[in-house]
Amino acid sequence: MELTGRIERISADGLGVLERSNRTVYVPFAYPGDVVSVKKTRRRFGRIIGRDFELLEPSPLRQGARCQHFGTCGGCLWQGLKYKEQLRLKAGLFERITGIEAEIKGSPKIWGFRNVSNFIVTTEGIGLKEYGSPSKVVNLSECPLFSRRTPEYLRALKDFLSETGLRPWNLKGKAGDVHYLQVREGKFTGEVMVNLIAHTKPSEEVAGAFRDYFSFADSLYWSVKTDERDDPRGEPELLDGEPFIRERIGDVTYLIHPNSFFQTNSYALELLLRAVEDSTDGEKVLDLYSGVGTFGVWLAKRGFNVEGIEINPFAVEMARKNAELNGVDAVFKVGQAEETSIGDYDTVVVDPPRRGLKEAGELLVRNGVERLLYVSCNPKAFNLDYENHLRKAYRVEGTILIDMFPHTPHVEAVVELVRKG
Numbered sequence: 001m002e003l004t005g006r007i008e009r010i011s012a013d014g015l016g017v018l019e020r021s022n023r024t025v026y027v028p029f030a031y032p033g034d035v036v037s038v039k040k041t042r043r044r045f046g047r048i049i050g051r052d053f054e055l056l057e058p059s060p061l062r063q064g065a066r067c068q069h070f071g072t073c074g075g076c077l078w079q080g081l082k083y084k085e086q087l088r089l090k091a092g093l094f095e096r097i098t099g100i101e102a103e104i105k106g107s108p109k110i111w112g113f114r115n116v117s118n119f120i121v122t123t124e125g126i127g128l129k130e131y132g133s134p135s136k137v138v139n140l141s142e143c144p145l146f147s148r149r150t151p152e153y154l155r156a157l158k159d160f161l162s163e164t165g166l167r168p169w170n171l172k173g174k175a176g177d178v179h180y181l182q183v184r185e186g187k188f189t190g191e192v193m194v195n196l197i198a199h200t201k202p203s204e205e206v207a208g209a210f211r212d213y214f215s216f217a218d219s220l221y222w223s224v225k226t227d228e229r230d231d232p233r234g235e236p237e238l239l240d241g242e243p244f245i246r247e248r249i250g251d252v253t254y255l256i257h258p259n260s261f262f263q264t265n266s267y268a269l270e271l272l273l274r275a276v277e278d279s280t281d282g283e284k285v286l287d288l289y290s291g292v293g294t295f296g297v298w299l300a301k302r303g304f305n306v307e308g309i310e311i312n313p314f315a316v317e318m319a320r321k322n323a324e325l326n327g328v329d330a331v332f333k334v335g336q337a338e339e340t341s342i343g344d345y346d347t348v349v350v351d352p353p354r355r356g357l358k359e360a361g362e363l364l365v366r367n368g369v370e371r372l373l374y375v376s377c378n379p380k381a382f383n384l385d386y387e388n389h390l391r392k393a394y395r396v397e398g399t400i401l402i403d404m405f406p407h408t409p410h411v412e413a414v415v416e417l418v419r420k421g
Helices: 083-098 150-164 204-213 266-279 294-301 313-325 359-366 379-388
Strands: 003-006 016-020 023-027 035-044 047-057 103-105 116-122 125-129 137-139 178-185 192-198 219-224 235-241 245-249 252-256 284-288 305-310 331-334 347-350 371-376 394-402 412-419
Touching: 003 016, 003 047, 016 035, 023 035, 083 103, 083 379, 083 394, 103 266, 116 150, 125 150, 150 178, 150 204, 204 219, 204 235, 245 266, 252 294, 252 313, 266 294, 266 371, 266 394, 266 412, 284 294, 294 305, 294 313, 294 347, 305 313, 313 331, 347 359, 371 379, 379 412
Parallel strands: 023 047, 103 394, 192 219, 284 305, 284 347, 305 331, 347 371
Antiparallel strands: 003 035, 016 023, 035 047, 116 125, 116 178, 125 137, 178 192, 219 235, 245 252, 371 412, 394 412
């Protein structure tokens, strides 16, 4: 059944919403003001998703996409939107979900800003998944969001596979040798890390070919994947070069490893760090969910007395290395957030996983910390934490949004919470 109409609004996950004949259809890559004719639909998670649509009349919010794969690739939904409109819509979505009106700061760069990309390597192609499909892959030739060097990386991989005869992963049959190619770039250092995620260990001959084809890399890893899950995870082994690459944000240098999480937009990261710094009060700071010390080391560099708590021992080890590298004496410890004894801190910074604080929210309510900075890329999780837990003891003092993810519906928030009198 063909449905024709005007997109009136955008959904919380960035899809155009078409309401017609008592039906609501969610249309990817469509924006408010577009007049579209939806040819096919499918039902997914209780919603009707437009699978194929014709753009009859473009919205004035539109711009031409830079990437030839836009409209099929699931990497970015909003590349067809003018950037100022992306920012306006993101601030509007955040307010719709949380009830908080907030200033938004755009990314200093909106092309080539991503410092990591995970290219899936399959019998269907090498690149990224199609939007909404677990098994279809867009055979990429470029990625303007990641790097101008993407064609070089992909060409090296294809030549390596051709010479060695290693098999790409078969998504349906769950068989093959090579599953992902992960590439990380230090945007401000120029350093490159290449990590191949494979289901087999390399022979000496294969390892030698890998070194040859990726000789441009400063750090070269081979990660063995022992499960069939479709994710870029394995046990990394350094084959050549340095164990870490470096990224420099402002006056702080961070070490990056295949197993460490680092914010994906190096250019907007300084805006995020400064937003946290500007809202931090007092002298003693607890960095809860401290990860590799991204916030803790930055704050310690500015003279704050920082202690970090993180459940992942490897991340704690990385945070300690980052503190040592930058000459600061921040203390990082292994521990669970919900079991942390929160002492005499002036400010607590929390950057929880996407699911939010949950039980740790009650811990913060019970303790008398005056100022809480909640950093999150998931406004729904923040809203649940605030309504279910934090509202009992805290009020929202201020919020700033940082666009860490241009051309997608996502945004990073720093919410300043102050204890009620």
